[in-house]
Amino acid sequence: MAYLLLHGHLPDDTERVRFAQDLAGRRALSRAALAIIHEAAAANAPPMDALRMAAPVLSLGREENPLDDAMTAIASFPTIVGAYWRIRNDVAPVPVLSDIAHAAHYLHQLFGVTPSAERARALETYLNTVCDHGLNASTFAARVIVSTRSDVISAITGAVGALKGPLHGGAPGPALDTVLEIGTAERAEAVLRAKLDRGERLMGFGHRIYRVRDPRADVLAQAAQRFYTSDGDRSLYELARNVETTALRLLRERKPERRLDTNVEFYTALLLHGLGMPSELFTPTFAVGRVVGWSAHCLEQLRDGRLIRPQSTYVGPTALHYDRGSTRAAV
Amino acid sequence: MAYLLLHGHLPDDTERVRFAQDLAGRRALSRAALAIIHEAAAANAPPMDALRMAAPVLSLGREENPLDDAMTAIASFPTIVGAYWRIRNDVAPVPVLSDIAHAAHYLHQLFGVTPSAERARALETYLNTVCDHGLNASTFAARVIVSTRSDVISAITGAVGALKGPLHGGAPGPALDTVLEIGTAERAEAVLRAKLDRGERLMGFGHRIYRVRDPRADVLAQAAQRFYTSDGDRSLYELARNVETTALRLLRERKPERRLDTNVEFYTALLLHGLGMPSELFTPTFAVGRVVGWSAHCLEQLRDGRLIRPQSTYVGPTALHYDRGSTRAAV
Numbered sequence: 296m297a298y299l300l301l302h303g304h305l306p307d308d309t310e311r312v313r314f315a316q317d318l319a320g321r322r323a324l325s326r327a328a329l330a331i332i333h334e335a336a337a338a339n340a341p342p343m344d345a346l347r348m349a350a351p352v353l354s355l356g357r358e359e360n361p362l363d364d365a366m367t368a369i370a371s372f373p374t375i376v377g378a379y380w381r382i383r384n385d386v387a388p389v390p391v392l393s394d395i396a397h398a399a400h401y402l403h404q405l406f407g408v409t410p411s412a413e414r415a416r417a418l419e420t421y422l423n424t425v426c427d428h429g430l431n432a433s434t435f436a437a438r439v440i441v442s443t444r445s446d447v448i449s450a451i452t453g454a455v456g457a458l459k460g461p462l463h464g465g466a467p468g469p470a471l472d473t474v475l476e477i478g479t480a481e482r483a484e485a486v487l488r489a490k491l492d493r494g495e496r497l498m499g500f501g502h503r504i505y506r507v508r509d510p511r512a513d514v515l516a517q518a519a520q521r522f523y524t525s526d527g528d529r530s531l532y533e534l535a536r537n538v539e540t541t542a543l544r545l546l547r548e549r550k551p552e553r554r555l556d557t558n559v560e561f562y563t564a565l566l567l568h569g570l571g572m573p574s575e576l577f578t579p580t581f582a583v584g585r586v587v588g589w590s591a592h593c594l595e596q597l598r599d600g601r602l603i604r605p606q607s608t609y610v611g612p613t614a615l616h617y618d619r620g621s622t623r624a625a626v
Numbered sequence: 627m628a629y630l631l632l633h634g635h636l637p638d639d640t641e642r643v644r645f646a647q648d649l650a651g652r653r654a655l656s657r658a659a660l661a662i663i664h665e666a667a668a669a670n671a672p673p674m675d676a677l678r679m680a681a682p683v684l685s686l687g688r689e690e691n692p693l694d695d696a697m698t699a700i701a702s703f704p705t706i707v708g709a710y711w712r713i714r715n716d717v718a719p720v721p722v723l724s725d726i727a728h729a730a731h732y733l734h735q736l737f738g739v740t741p742s743a744e745r746a747r748a749l750e751t752y753l754n755t756v757c758d759h760g761l762n763a764s765t766f767a768a769r770v771i772v773s774t775r776s777d778v779i780s781a782i783t784g785a786v787g788a789l790k791g792p793l794h795g796g797a798p799g800p801a802l803d804t805v806l807e808i809g810t811a812e813r814a815e816a817v818l819r820a821k822l823d824r825g826e827r828l829m830g831f832g833h834r835i836y837r838v839r840d841p842r843a844d845v846l847a848q849a850a851q852r853f854y855t856s857d858g859d860r861s862l863y864e865l866a867r868n869v870e871t872t873a874l875r876l877l878r879e880r881k882p883e884r885r886l887d888t889n890v891e892f893y894t895a896l897l898l899h900g901l902g903m904p905s906e907l908f909t910p911t912f913a914v915g916r917v918v919g920w921s922a923h924c925l926e927q928l929r930d931g932r933l934i935r936p937q938s939t940y941v942g943p944t945a946l947h948y949d950r951g952s953t954r955a956a957v
Contacts (some may be wrong), residue, residue, distance in 0.1 A: 327665035332682065338686045347780055348682045351787075352662065355669045357681075430938045438771040443763045443791025449678055453767055453784025455684075460774025462933050468902055531781035602793050607761045 296395075296423045297369055297479035301362065313394065321370035322391035322400065324378065328352045329388075332375065336383040342579045345379040346372070350455050354448040361597050364447035365590030372586050373397070376579040377404025398422055401583055406571060414570055417522035418580075420564055423516075424511045425559065425581055427588030433457035433464070437589045438596045441577035442603040447593045454589045455582055464581045468574030470499030472566035473538065480537040481516035487538070487545050496543050499561030501553075506608045510555040522569055627754045628700055628728075631922035632693065634928060646727065652701035653707065653722035653731065659683045660719075663706065667714040673910045676710040677703070681786050685779040691926050695778035696921030703917050704728070707910040708876055721816025729753055732914055740788050748853035755842045755849075756837035756890065756912055758919030764788035764795070768920045769927045773934040776878055780922045785920045786913055795912045799905030801830030802895035804869065811868040816870070818876050830892030839887040846893035847929075853900055866896045 298306040321423035328349045334347035389407045399415035437450035444560040458464040477486045531537035546555045629637045659680045666676035709719035720738045730746035767788040768781035789795040808817045854863035877886045
């Protein structure tokens with residue numbers, strides 16, 4: 296998927312192997328990146344802040360080159376998040392491996408064990424699903440930055456900062472919290488009805504762009520089903536499906552005029568939770584996937600794009616005189 | 627000026643003193659920020675890269691708060707650039723001072739001596755002149771980032787990355803290079819004519835927005851005049867005026883249909899050069915000024931703004947089928 300987005304076509308076998316080797320060779324972090332990760336952990340910074348501090352350091356000691364910068368960022372993000380997570384939890388980071396695929400390597404960096412094929416495949420499906428999504432705010436921020444002919448590491452650093460905002464990637468836990476709060480299928484309707492009665496939004500439903508069921512929700516629901524089945528305990532998956540069906544029925548009943556449907560967040564939370572990630576890791580894991588799309592957008596912007604510099608319309612007072620002696624502006 | 631942009635009105639005497647004290651109290655860098663500055667210097671990174679690595683570290687150990695983040699960034703940028711510059715040139719950074727104004731403190735951080743009132747005032751005029759300029763690419767990047775309800779440090783970090791691009795703030799030297807290349811007033815016409823004959827752009831003239839003389843050029847020209855006069859050697863200033871007059875005459879003659887006029891870059895270069903800065907410091911010094919505008923835009927965006935997430939129009943192939951066995955997409 297990363298090759299397709301960066302190069303515009305699927306790789307043949309040789310290209311795929313070379314690409315994977317190239318990525319694997321870029322996984323290790325510099326001393327400087329590790330040092331800032333340690334500083335962030337010592338200050339107990341949120342993981343997205345740690346990623347935003349380590350990402351800009353990826354340019355050190357290398358010549359600027361768009362594709363090279365992109366490959367280094369894509370390869371390094373799992374190591375940054377994994378190393379940070381371990382250090383903050385008082386466990387030593389694990390050395391990078393080069394004989395294991397990208398998603399599996401991220402899980403290894405986080406948990407220190409080689410994941411099963413099913414776990415690696417579930418995360419791979421998630422990363423593929425979220426790797427790009429048009430001109431979302433983080434991708435757009437990256438394009439604005441690189442539109443000045445700045446470098447891809449600068450653009451990706453800006454994008455990490457945008458993604459951490461709660462209106463974008465920064466509030467991914469609540470959909471799962473609702474499922475966990477409900478606990479058993481029988482309670483779904485009562486809990487959800489009570490939420491709607493209190494005027495609360497149902498988290499995991501509705502999207503700024505989609506007025507239909509988010510197509511990514513289907514892919515992730517199937518991945519979650521496979522993964523939870525392979526794991527031997529489907530109960531949380533079954534509960535989530537039940538909560539989804541009930542929520543959609545109630546939303547149709549309450550707001551027939553609005554088309555609120557399941558969004559990507561609902562099954563993301565279920566899947567990442569099943570992989571052993573606390574909700575604090577959901578947004579950084581989103582970044583591990585989305586950095587591929589940011590990179591591809593940067594390459595496209597550098598190839599075809601112009602400076603993104605909107606004009607603004609002044610809507611303030613039409614005549615503003617400052618009197619040196621007064622404390623307020625006189626209009 | 628910073629108070630006006632952040633608070634929307636000029637300060638009275640008490641507010642001004644308190645504001646200056648608040649800023650002065652935020653000048654010192656954390657150990658983590660200094661550590662990354664040392665790493666950047668060891669790798670001989672460009673100063674804008676060093677600033678982009680140190681800026682995101684400003685959030686460490688503090689609670690997120692928009693105004694607080696802005697004040698810390700504004701106060702810290704001169705220290706970051708000054709410390710970086712000294713370390714990269716193998717001189718120890720100087721301790722921060724709290725009894726000296728903002729612009730003077732930046733010069734002290736760079737050169738280790740308290741500047742004359744004229745030098746401090748010249749830099750102050752420059753910083754005031756460039757502190758804001760509507761929705762330029764770096765400011766827009768900051769607004770996109772903070773529009774997700776992310777934090778101001780993230781937004782400012784992204785803005786630094788945008789500013790470093792050569793289409794924005796990242797190519798400020800050439801206007802001065804032309805003046806220095808000309809050397810004496812008699813050579814101005816011949817050198818400039820030769821450049822125009824070769825189809826070269828005259829650096830320091832023309833602007834994406836202005837179709838008239840950039841109003842900032844006048845302010846900076848006056849500041850340069852005062853400063854070079856006070857310094858006792860006006861020869862470079864006189865030469866620059868001469869080059870400007872000649873360039874404008876030739877541009878009118880060659881391109882009467884285009885309105886190419888002096889832009890902010892021309893006198894910026896003259897002024898900062900006169901203050902002892904090599905051209906490598908021009909863009910970081912631009913950032914020291916513009917961080918005030920970035921901050922004010924972020925505060926406004928957080929107060930009134932919505933998520934900035936444009937839609938895009940797909941202009942690629944209308945049906946794209948990937949055949950697993952083939953190496954290229956079949957359209």
